[in-house]
Amino acid sequence: MEAAFLSLLATLTISLVVTRVATVAFMATGMSRESARFQARSAFTGVGYTTGEAESVVNHPVRRRIAMILMLLGNLGVATVAGTVMLSVSEINDAKGGDDPWKVWKALGFFLGGTLVLIWLANSEWVERRLNRIISRALRQYTSLNVQDYVALLHLAQGYVISELRVEPEDWLANKTLIQLALPQEGVLVLGVQRKGGPYVGAPHGHTRIRPYDTLLLYADQGRIEELDTRRAGSAGDEEHAAAVAAQGRVEAKEDAEERVGV
Known part of the structure; x- marks a missing residue:
């Protein structure tokens, strides 16, 4: 048995x-x-x-x-x-x-x-x-596969994720260029933009405009992406953006201080 x-x-x-x-x-x-x-x-x-x-x-x-x-x-x-x-x-x-x-x-x-x-x-x-x-x-x-552990390379197991975010007409993201959004200041990188019924824009530049119903491919902390997904247009959304930028600044300042101590 x-x-x-x-x-x-x-x-x-x-x-x-x-x-x-x-x-x-x-x-x-x-x-x-x-x-x-x-x-x-x-x-x-x-x-x-x-x-x-x-x-x-x-x-x-x-x-x-x-x-x-x-x-x-x-x-x-x-x-x-x-x-x-x-x-x-x-x-x-x-x-x-x-x-x-x-x-x-x-x-x-x-x-x-x-x-x-x-x-x-x-x-x-x-x-x-x-x-x-x-x-x-x-x-x-x-094999002939070019094997890369993208999860390890992008530190996806440490709170960071690659996620899709669909832009609705009432979202804070809608109808702005990437320069206007300044998402890197929040610690958010836009890897690509899938146009609704159109082409995929890989590695978009600063003048790329985000349109309603676009799907963004983002790399960031999961909590930041979730907050961004709920952010609506208007002054409240601008205030949330400013708060996120300040929070990211504190994170970067802490990381810089830790690096100086470790040197």
């Missing part, structure tokens, strides 16, 4: 490793960690959510190839797990009628303990950082 549960745990472990490798591969194509993780698990399990992110996978040749491999491996994994579960149930029924009733509980305890360990490994940031480095090194060596 232990062998059946061990086989099931081994299958689950391999599934976690496969989805983790696929997550890093998706990240190498420019996807964020959360999007890459979601799409890897979606393709591996065959759920197939119809979202804009899924379309970005299908329309990208490298991502599409990764997803196809995941679908194939996922089908094999489901068949293996199903067969192993059936074997485990059969052995449990045999054990119930045998001479060792504790055998069932020992096997279940072994399986539950192994499952808890896998859950911890899957959610451990310490394990994730080191495993990602190993996977990235292997992908660079054995």
Whole structure:
């Protein structure tokens, strides 16, 4: 019975490793960690959510190839797990009628303990950082992917995020140029602007005007983006902008003081 549960745990472990490798591969194509993780698990399990992110996978040749491999491996994994579960149930029924009733509980305890360990490994940031480095090194060596851990490069695990923000007509952002908005003074960088029904403007310049219904790709502290999303046009919005600039100034002053102490 232990062998059946061990086989099931081994299958689950391999599934976690496969989805983790696929997550890093998706990240190498420019996807964020959360999007890459979601799409890897979606393709591996065959759920197939119809979202804009899924379309970005299908329309990208490298991502599409990764997803196809995941679908194939996922089908094999489901068949293996199903067969192993059936074997485990059969052995449990045999054990119930045998001479060792504790055998069932020992096997279940072994399986539950192994499952808890896998859950911890899957959610451990310490394990994730080191495993990602190993996977990235292997992908660079054995594939043509230009692997970069964009999450680590942009410090997205330290409060900073890359997020989309849709501009509504009543927003403080609407109908102003980037120079007028002065978002870098708040610690917000505009990486790109997706025009509604129009082109994508990458690395926009200061004279780029933000129009209603544009979608901005922003890099900033998550709290700052959330506040910016609720900021409305008018004097109140201008006051919120001034307060955000002052707050960012204090943060930068603190960082400068820490750097001087460390020199």
